[in-house]
Amino acid sequence: MGFFPLVSIIISLAAVSSYLNFRYVKLPTTIGVMLVSLVASLLIVLVGPYAPNFHQQAATLVSQVNFDQVVLHGMLAFLLFAGSINVQIEDLGREWLPVSLLAIVGTLISTTVVGGSAWLLLGWLGQGIPLMHALLFGALISPTDPIAVLRIMKSVRASRQLEVQVTGESLFNDGLGVVVFLLLLQLSGQDGSGQGAAPLSIDPWQVGMLLLKEVGGALVLALAAGVVAYHMLKRVDNYKIEVLLTLALAMGLYALADALHFSAPIAVVAAGLFVGNRGRAFAMTEQTREHVDTFWELIDDILNAVLFLLIGLEILVLPIEREWLVAGALVIPIVLAARWLSVAGIMGPLGWVTPQSRGAIPVLTWGGLRGGISVAMSLSLPVSDSRSLILTLTYLVVLFSILVQGLTVGWVIRKTSDLEPPGIFPD
Template identity: 25%
Template sequence: MSKFRKELRSIFSLAIGLVLATILCVAVVAHTVIPSLSWPSAFVLGAVVSPTDAVAAESIMQSLGLNRRIATIISGESLVNGVTRLVAYRFAIAAVSTGSFSLLNASTQFMLVSIGGIVIGLAIAWLAVWLYRWADNPLEQIIISIITPFATHLIAERLSTSGVIAMVAGGICLGRQSANFFAANTRLQSYAFWRVIVFLLNCLIFLLIGIQLGHLGFGKSSVLLLIEYAALISLTVIFVRLVWTFAVGFLLRQLNRFLPFHYHSIPALLIIGWSGMRGGISMATARLSPRPPRLAALSPGAIPSSLSPLASFFLLCCSRG
């Protein structure tokens, strides 16, 4: 937790500033190269591909053995950026449906969703700590660990706040208290159980996306055109992340002359800039995106495609972006 607090500037720069910049740049590029894609739909696409994924980041970090400071920034970013994506996605969907957008309402909603999610997450975490202490065997504690995130997310969403932020806040609170109620045996069993669950869920998400894409019925020329679009969106996401990372790193280095900021070396910035892994969150969001009016013809034969499968195809190329 102390490492997380020390890197708050870097984490929030990536989780808020970079996500918003990515949404904007992807929307501009998508609307420019696909004229039939409206601005609201382009922003929906930007909101879908903008967040990094905590599970993908964790798996890559374990395989590469990154130093703890870089690992803290990457994992912290992937946990916190959910609220930025959520608010942007909600307002993009609303804009698609109503054709209107208010920056003031979006900013107010962002603050309310964030604060409300934190309060709810901490409250449910406090209750979960009591339940963990009441349970007296590993099986009961693992069952509580299954119920807690679902209950946290459902309650937070029911109260129109961020389920993602609520789970992150609750998870941080439980993580700090876990030594008081988790025995070593329970910790090992719980870790193994959740690794299997995460692996199965990721497999399911990619399987569903593959099934969806397989039933679109694109012609050969349409598939090639979609690949070109996917490559362009992927390059946009990668380019924006690299530029943002080095720009913020340079700014912190300059500010360090006046204030004690923590800044990173150029190799560290390159690793952070190249670590924007996409995964299950973006895939699931693309899968659930509503279908706007059909796009105009992408080839001599009109192709009935919609935003959700198009975004899913983009994400197949962006998942390692």
């Protein structure tokens, strides 16, 4: 099937799923769209023995979507830029310490705890995988997705401090999670061809230089691109051109950073923060700011609907074994425990130094949803004996995260944290 027919079908399915959710299911859009597509996928699987051609055609359609390429080298540029362009530097500055510790230290703790525990568990279940592959699973499952959580937090009027912490952590741990994943992939000796290679020695100097290149190079490139975009925005007063410039910045910067082997997610987040703050304040008129915000809000909503639709449809092509379902059910509490350990280990001591919102630990733990980035990274794994098992574990964790945690996080916020008075958040 050609590119345009395939995209047309996906957009149409996302639109229909959004409509059904809005009219009948009435859940937050991303969760509702995924639930609708998941139910539809399960129905197709159930009727498969009676309509094998229909099942095969549906699976073939889904298999034509290169999920990891679509997300990691497509959607992520738009989603991260849309998320960062509306984040206030002042808010982020006030919470820089918890945000940076959660995004960096928390991601590393989660990667290590999940990877080591999953390795031990799977070995005990007789489904052992190499330790490096288990750590890869820990790295890809650690980034959090705040899309559904933030809207729920606004609806229940969670504290502004908690909202900034959730937003800031997710923006930066996406980039760091991808960097750690790629670093572990290289250290495991995987060359992406499916043939494998000799594992690289773990040289701290080599690892440090690679991290410096990925992160430092991304920040320098983002600053340069942001400054150029800022001066271009400042010299034109036409909202159509200015919206186009922000679009070019997100896409061009992501592609360039990717080509230079810098962290494209970190580059886009940094550029979005720069343009969204300095550019918004000094280079845009009120009319331009309104159109830029509307444009990126639409991009964000449309792509998230498509992303969560694809997550629900992926069950049609995932190789799932009964033993893997048992392993997945046991891995879910491991992931939650690792999340709690990383959050409590950071926010607990921080509470002795600076005031933190009541209920920060349970809200940040339960609100640490996993989403499309985790699924995309698992699908990007080279062919190996562990790949199918890791895919299944990732998918089960993501499903539980979105459907169970996503639907109950509002209750957790109301029961454990301080709420803002009415009028703080816009409707």
